[in-house]
Amino acid sequence: MKILRKIPFFLPLLALLPSLTGEQPIRLSYPSYFPKPHYDFSENRLSAEKIALGRALFYDPILSKDNSISCASCHSPYNAFAHTDHALSHGIYDSIGLRNAPALLNLAWQTSFMWDGAIHHLDMQALAPIGSPSEMGADFKHVLQKLRASGRYPAWFQDAFGDTAITGERFLKALAQFQLTLVSAGSRYDLMRQGKTVFLPQEERGYQIFRQSCNPCHTEPLFTNYSFSGHGLLPDPFLQDAGRYRITQAPSDSLAFKTPTLRNLRYTYPYMHDGRFKTLRQVLDQWGDSGGAGAHTPAVLEAGQKADLIAFLRTLNDSAFVFNPDFHFPKALLAN
Amino acid sequence: MRQSLALIACTLLLLCSFSFPFRHGAGSGEKYVLHQLRFEPTWEGVALEIGKTYPIVAIGDSMAINTLRFYISHVRLLDRGREVFDFPQQHFLVDMEDPASLSLRWECPESLAYEQIAFELGVDSLVQSAGAQGAALDPANGMYWSWQSGYIHVKLEGWASSSRARDKSFQYHLGGFQAPYTAITTVVLPIAKTGETRVRIALEDFFSALSPADRPEIMRPCAEAVQAIRIFADTFKTQL
Numbered sequence: 001m002k003i004l005r006k007i008p009f010f011l012p013l014l015a016l017l018p019s020l021t022g023e024q025p026i027r028l029s030y031p032s033y034f035p036k037p038h039y040d041f042s043e044n045r046l047s048a049e050k051i052a053l054g055r056a057l058f059y060d061p062i063l064s065k066d067n068s069i070s071c072a073s074c075h076s077p078y079n080a081f082a083h084t085d086h087a088l089s090h091g092i093y094d095s096i097g098l099r100n101a102p103a104l105l106n107l108a109w110q111t112s113f114m115w116d117g118a119i120h121h122l123d124m125q126a127l128a129p130i131g132s133p134s135e136m137g138a139d140f141k142h143v144l145q146k147l148r149a150s151g152r153y154p155a156w157f158q159d160a161f162g163d164t165a166i167t168g169e170r171f172l173k174a175l176a177q178f179q180l181t182l183v184s185a186g187s188r189y190d191l192m193r194q195g196k197t198v199f200l201p202q203e204e205r206g207y208q209i210f211r212q213s214c215n216p217c218h219t220e221p222l223f224t225n226y227s228f229s230g231h232g233l234l235p236d237p238f239l240q241d242a243g244r245y246r247i248t249q250a251p252s253d254s255l256a257f258k259t260p261t262l263r264n265l266r267y268t269y270p271y272m273h274d275g276r277f278k279t280l281r282q283v284l285d286q287w288g289d290s291g292g293a294g295a296h297t298p299a300v301l302e303a304g305q306k307a308d309l310i311a312f313l314r315t316l317n318d319s320a321f322v323f324n325p326d327f328h329f330p331k332a333l334l335a336n
Numbered sequence: 337m338r339q340s341l342a343l344i345a346c347t348l349l350l351l352c353s354f355s356f357p358f359r360h361g362a363g364s365g366e367k368y369v370l371h372q373l374r375f376e377p378t379w380e381g382v383a384l385e386i387g388k389t390y391p392i393v394a395i396g397d398s399m400a401i402n403t404l405r406f407y408i409s410h411v412r413l414l415d416r417g418r419e420v421f422d423f424p425q426q427h428f429l430v431d432m433e434d435p436a437s438l439s440l441r442w443e444c445p446e447s448l449a450y451e452q453i454a455f456e457l458g459v460d461s462l463v464q465s466a467g468a469q470g471a472a473l474d475p476a477n478g479m480y481w482s483w484q485s486g487y488i489h490v491k492l493e494g495w496a497s498s499s500r501a502r503d504k505s506f507q508y509h510l511g512g513f514q515a516p517y518t519a520i521t522t523v524v525l526p527i528a529k530t531g532e533t534r535v536r537i538a539l540e541d542f543f544s545a546l547s548p549a550d551r552p553e554i555m556r557p558c559a560e561a562v563q564a565i566r567i568f569a570d571t572f573k574t575q576l
Contacts, residue, residue, distance in 0.1 A: 040467070043467050044467055044468075121465070121466070121467050124475065127475055131482035131483070132483070140475060167474055167476065168477075172467075172468035176468070247484060
């Protein structure tokens, strides 16, 4: 069964290249003002078949211990692959995780993964939620066994890799491939960068405030520099989350978390690593009134400036990305 | 002259081969000799049995080992400290429960001189930083941390009557590839030129230096993991 025959495949952001092997190689397409991707595609060359396989894996709850939770359970496409309205991620048996599920987009440029940077390669990221007792709670080896016995995955792996062997390496590379295609570059900001529109006066004022106060950490055009910093927030007394300190055990990393992208904030609330703020205004009130207590915080903002800044942040919402059917649940593959 | 020597050295390196799955320089006419290195986990000189309880009379303790798995990488043969052959397969997963994995076999031209074998105990940072990999390095082998990127260099699990853990277990998942907790360790052992070299892994030495009573778990990159993997490396003894 050809995996692509069952799925209408249309990726406007991707350019098809000629193939001599029957496999449909793909080159990731992105705007000229984006930097070179961090991901090394030479070690995992994109193909339509592998992306389709990765997409099926992403949406299939077979990855969890009790077949109830998929990646999309906490990374919903309609929320820019975050978990809107849930402060902390949810897992099997109604368990609640430690942190807010981050949006998944522009991952080819991301240098580390998870709020604390615990994972340093996109390929390996999926192992964390699969194995976490408060997320999917599964044994990776057992997940592969379930896929082998599933009746449909061996054929899909054959389409993608040339034979039916289902290995950890292939699983992880296919899942990474689908996530790599999640490029968000169709916002009003992007149209402005491409000369296809101009900002309204309030948006322009907000853009100037942003460039002055926010850009050092939320660096254009990805709107993050992927660094870690403390942001002056007191730790949640229940969660007791020390942030990156948990990974490096360096005192300077205590309560430090990765700078998130500001793209698609409309879809990804609540905000911060523990989802403590429901609105952008609450976030800016934390930052803008006190100047923040962290080392990388902006100047005090007047109320009007906050409104201008929020007007600019809205230009980073990318509805074309959120409603792109190529990123959604693959009904033709998994609906039965 | 120097170029000639380099050419001869390169030729000899190419002639060396593993009996499985590598075979370089076949049909050269050079006489080959087969060598095998066999890891033998032991307890006080006797072959260790998985799950068997062993007494530690000196401290009134007893323990059983259920899992012993470790990576070795960058295996090379040395002649007076100089590398003369670098094994082509970069990483081997040695698993006490998989007898085939306990042996390394290779063939070399009879003329190649070497007296030591060296390897890294663990997975190097270059591989650790790469993406998903297969065979011995497939994360499905259960030797990859999921909560934090990184291979477990050595996994040693079991039970000890002195353990402070709830179920009297001990779990040593020794890893770490980034400073300051780089746990990968070099092991250099004398080796016979032909036949079989047995390398005993004297586990009683490990537990005389690291007691489950004091530390039943090491599960993350840390100073204790670095120390523990060095202790484990010191348990390797060649039986010529």
